[in-house]
Amino acid sequence: MASSIPGVGLVKVSLRNSIFMVCLQSDEKNISKNSYFCEQNVSTYLIFMFNSKESAIPVKAYLFLALGIGCITFSSIFVKLAHAPALTSGFYSYLFCFIGLLPIWIVKKIKIPDRNTLLLVILGGTFFACDMALWNLSIIRTSASVSTLLANNASIFVGIGSLIFFNQKLPLKYWIGLFVALGGILLVVGKDFMHNQGLGLGHLMAIGAAFFYALYMLVTQKARLSLDTVNFMGWSLIPSLIISFVLCLVNKDPMTGFDQQTWILMIAMGIICHLAGWLSINYALGHISAAIVSPTLLFQPVMTAVISFFILQESLRTEQIIGGLIVIAGIYLVNQKNKAGKSNLKTVSDKTLSQ
Numbered sequence: 001m002a003s004s005i006p007g008v009g010l011v012k013v014s015l016r017n018s019i020f021m022v023c024l025q026s027d028e029k030n031i032s033k034n035s036y037f038c039e040q041n042v043s044t045y046l047i048f049m050f051n052s053k054e055s056a057i058p059v060k061a062y063l064f065l066a067l068g069i070g071c072i073t074f075s076s077i078f079v080k081l082a083h084a085p086a087l088t089s090g091f092y093s094y095l096f097c098f099i100g101l102l103p104i105w106i107v108k109k110i111k112i113p114d115r116n117t118l119l120l121v122i123l124g125g126t127f128f129a130c131d132m133a134l135w136n137l138s139i140i141r142t143s144a145s146v147s148t149l150l151a152n153n154a155s156i157f158v159g160i161g162s163l164i165f166f167n168q169k170l171p172l173k174y175w176i177g178l179f180v181a182l183g184g185i186l187l188v189v190g191k192d193f194m195h196n197q198g199l200g201l202g203h204l205m206a207i208g209a210a211f212f213y214a215l216y217m218l219v220t221q222k223a224r225l226s227l228d229t230v231n232f233m234g235w236s237l238i239p240s241l242i243i244s245f246v247l248c249l250v251n252k253d254p255m256t257g258f259d260q261q262t263w264i265l266m267i268a269m270g271i272i273c274h275l276a277g278w279l280s281i282n283y284a285l286g287h288i289s290a291a292i293v294s295p296t297l298l299f300q301p302v303m304t305a306v307i308s309f310f311i312l313q314e315s316l317r318t319e320q321i322i323g324g325l326i327v328i329a330g331i332y333l334v335n336q337k338n339k340a341g342k343s344n345l346k347t348v349s350d351k352t353l354s355q
Contacts, residue, residue, distance in 0.1 A: 061287035065296060068280030073303040075273035076144035079136050080312055082265040085253040086136035089266055091244040093132070096270025098237045105234040113235060117223045121232070124220035125239030127212045132240070133247055135209035141202025143314045145305035146188060149324050150206035152301055155334050156181055157214030165218065173336045181330025187323025229282045295335060298328050 079089050113121060131151075138147040156178055162168040189203040224232055248255060258266075285293055301324065308314040316324070 057287050061284050064280040065284035065288060065293060068277050068284060069297060069300055069303070071272050071277030071280060073300050073307065075269060075277075076135075076139045076148050076304055077307055077311060078265045078269045078273065079139045080144050080308075081261075082258075082269075083262045084258050084266065085248075085251070086140045087133055087244065087248045087251055088253045088255060089269065090129075090132045090136045091241070091248050091255075092266040093269040093274055094129075094237055094241045094244055096267050097274040098234070098241060098270075100271045100275045101230070101234055101237065105230055108228070108230045110234070111227065111231045113223070113227055113231075117226050118235070120219055120223040121227075121235045122239045124216050124223065125236040126243050127216040127219065128236060129240040129243035129247070131209045131212040131216060133244065134205045134212065138202045138205035138209060141205065142199050143316070144308045144312060145301065145314060145316060145324075146320065147202065147206045148304040149188065149301040149327055150185065150203060151209045151213070152298070152331065153181060153185070153207065153210040153327070154213040154217065155331060157211050158217055159334060161214055161218045171336075173333050177330045177333025177336070179330075180333060181327050184323045184326030184328075184330055187326065188320050191317070191319065229279070233278060295332050298331060301328065 079086065082089050084092075135147065135151050138151070159170055159174050159178070163170055185207075189200065220232075220236070227235070281293070281297075305314075305316060305324070
């Protein structure tokens with residue numbers, strides 16, 4: 001199916017069903033002026049990004065993308081350097097992010113979502129809190145670089161979830177990427193599972209974090225239709241704050257009495273890694289194709305590994321470096337489509353964005 005839209009260029013779409021709805025997003029909500037949002041079977045949401053002479057990508061969009069990647073790269077580094085329990089670090093990351101977001105939220109005007117959207121946001125915020133808790137715990141038990149690498153496998157679980165819950169047909173490149181990534185993961189964690197149970201548990205927690213982030217993306221994609229980025233972020237932070245605080249209480253983790261360095265690092269987690277990172281990448285997604293942003297975000301685990309080597313004196317074994325590169329290649333394939341004509345077709349997601 002192909003159609004021509006004035007000022008945008010040729011839109012070529014292959015459909016499995018005849019029921020397909022396309023609409024132009026003309027305001028700041030959800031995506032961008034250069035995106036078309038489609039709904040298939042009221043459950044699969046896809047973004048089409050198109051290049052045209054009238055829609056040149058501004059340089060600052062790339063600068064914000066680079067800024068966002070830089071911000072989220074330091075998340076695991078800060079958790080490792082902070083003299084606080086992993087769950088406590090997660091709670092304060094949410095808290096300081098919420099404090100920083102609140103004045104922006106007020107200026108942008110707080111929008112109260114409808115009942116169904118609110119339920120999805122609450123469920124998503126719960127999954128997001130579980131994602132952050134497991135990821136922070138894994139950082140303490142293993143290296144920051146390996147934890148970040150394993151936690152970035154959410155797109156694999158999103159694909160499987162789309163197949164199970166939405167009956168979405170997955171392309172051949174997805175399955176190739178899945179098995180490539182799994183092979184790389186075995187190289188990265190295999191030796192630790194056999195010789196060090198503590199490290200093995202840390203690796204499992206990082207993979208669990210990726211699983212919960214995938215659930216977060218799957219349940220919240222419909223909520224993103226009626227909420228702009230700031231409102232979605234604000235409402236989703238509330239259940240995340242509550243859940244993370246409860247987890248700290250259950251685990252009997254201290255909430256006060258930390259040194260100055262730890263407080264500064266926890267503020268940085270919330271303001272720099274969470275708030276600035278999220279908003280910067282979301283801004284970039286509003287101007288740059290997800291087909292470009294998605295693989296570019298794979299630089300995060302690479303940058304984390306480099307920074308961890310210099311700041312944390314963490315080094316990777318040869319098989320972990322090789323396995324890590326294989327995992328990144330697998331994730332890249334998972335984010336691609338099996339035909340060039342569909343290369344700009346992307347499932348709604350923004351990982352990352354959390355860290």
